[in-house]
Amino acid sequence: MDRDDPSSIQLTLDTVGDRWTLLILRAMFRGMFRFSEIQCDLGIAKNLLSDRLGRLVDNGVAEKVQYQERPVRFEYQLTDKGRSLSPVLIALMHWGDEWRTDGLHDKVLVHDACGSPIEHAVRCPACNTDIDSEHIQSTASTVVASGGNS
Amino acid sequence: MDRDDPSSIQLTLDTVGDRWTLLILRAMFRGMFRFSEIQCDLGIAKNLLSDRLGRLVDNGVAEKVQYQERPVRFEYQLTDKGRSLSPVLIALMHWGDEWRTDGLHDKVLVHDACGSPIEHAVRCPACNTDIDSEHIQSTASTVVASGGNS
DNA sequence: CAGTATCCTCGAGGATACTG
DNA sequence: CAGTATCCTCGAGGATACTG
Numbered sequence: 001m002d003r004d005d006p007s008s009i010q011l012t013l014d015t016v017g018d019r020w021t022l023l024i025l026r027a028m029f030r031g032m033f034r035f036s037e038i039q040c041d042l043g044i045a046k047n048l049l050s051d052r053l054g055r056l057v058d059n060g061v062a063e064k065v066q067y068q069e070r071p072v073r074f075e076y077q078l079t080d081k082g083r084s085l086s087p088v089l090i091a092l093m094h095w096g097d098e099w100r101t102d103g104l105h106d107k108v109l110v111h112d113a114c115g116s117p118i119e120h121a122v123r124c125p126a127c128n129t130d131i132d133s134e135h136i137q138s139t140a141s142t143v144v145a146s147g148g149n150s
Numbered sequence: 151m152d153r154d155d156p157s158s159i160q161l162t163l164d165t166v167g168d169r170w171t172l173l174i175l176r177a178m179f180r181g182m183f184r185f186s187e188i189q190c191d192l193g194i195a196k197n198l199l200s201d202r203l204g205r206l207v208d209n210g211v212a213e214k215v216q217y218q219e220r221p222v223r224f225e226y227q228l229t230d231k232g233r234s235l236s237p238v239l240i241a242l243m244h245w246g247d248e249w250r251t252d253g254l255h256d257k258v259l260v261h262d263a264c265g266s267p268i269e270h271a272v273r274c275p276a277c278n279t280d281i282d283s284e285h286i287q288s289t290a291s292t293v294v295a296s297g298g299n300s
Numbered sequence: 301c302a303g304t305a306t307c308c309t310c311g312a313g314g315a316t317a318c319t320g
Numbered sequence: 321c322a323g324t325a326t327c328c329t330c331g332a333g334g335a336t337a338c339t340g
Binding site: 007136 | 161167233245263267270271272275
């Protein structure tokens with residue numbers, strides 16, 4: 001599992017690949033920065049929230065910022081590293097939207113300016129084109145071999 | 151945690167938000183479809199792999215396809231639903247690449263045709279433009295409030 | 301409010317043995 | 321090969337009480 005390929009996915013998962021952590025990040029992306037806000041929103045136990053926030057800070061995904069002096073109070077803000085997780089969150093959310101089977105299909109992610117459902121794209125800045133998943137490679141091998149049966 | 155907002159992220163996490171499951175999907179995207187290939191690649195215990203593959207099939211992410219008659223043998227292929235997880239995997243991988251601190255920064259995802267590092271984008275097909283994360287909305291609220299401190 | 305400290309429980313993960 | 325069946329262990333998760 002961790003021999004010659006400490007894959008990038010693995011590294012990401014080590015940092016944010018925990019159920020609560022992902023949910024906490026979602027809350028933070030939604031503008032909740034304080035302990036009690038997040039705790040209340042998620043219904044997570046305090047010791048767990050404390051632990052997860054601590055890890056996020058240790059990993060440089062969030063930072064603890066004092067927002068008040070007396071009494072001393074902190075809030076957690078996303079760093080650039082944390083903010084750059086947005087594609088992950090969006091991809092997760094988008095897939096859930098796309099395939100959810102309950103009636104609540106109104107949760108589709110849309111462009112605020114025009115209301116159209118968004119799309120994901122992977123692009124090559126050099127060629128200035130979209131790239132299909134089967135044309136993405138990592139140094140070692142083809143990352144995504146779509147196709148399969150068809 | 152599951153009161154009025156069974157968020158799409160939650161739904162996605164329920165299906166694939168498990169450490170092993172994500173790693174199994176990565177293996178499948180790389181073209182490993184057979185039990186032993188995946189088991190060997192990941193070093194996962196057999197009962198767990200069996201359990202995870204079963205769930206993936208139950209959830210319509212993968213399907214069990216017979217590829218041989220005597221003896222009867224099956225392999226697991228991604229369905230459309232499964233294949234549409236590629237943005238999730240790519241986002242996870244991409245973030246890991248971007249922020250990994252070990253020397254192995256050569257794992258960047260590149261366009262196979264030209265070797266340039268890829269970029270992620272969320273696009274509006276109607277406006278034909280890229281959308282910044284703060285301009286994405288779900289029906290209820292702004293999904294990603296970047297900004298924060300600055 | 302924003303945590304820390306304890307304690308308890310259940311179940312996920314892993315190993316091993318067995319099977320068609 | 322592709323699993324299923326058992327069993328054991330450790331630790332994550334949760335509840336509760338306490339604190340600056």
